[in-house]
Amino acid sequence: MQAGLSQEAFALKCGLDRTYVSGIERGLRNPTLEVIAILARGLGIEMKTLIEFEHKI
DSSP states (O other), X not given: OOOSSOHHHHHHHHTXXXXXXXXXXXXXXXXXXXXXXXXXXXXXXXXXXXHOOOOOO
């Protein structure tokens, strides 16, 4: 997903630490539902969009 912001600017907009956002992006951190809601608001999308994924068989 692209929001047109640097990772640092996006983290600041969401009120989160840049290193935490980086960890989420790299799969090193597992965000809580609260953090997923914050990220979704920051991106201007619904929470479900961040947690949905496609199964490919």
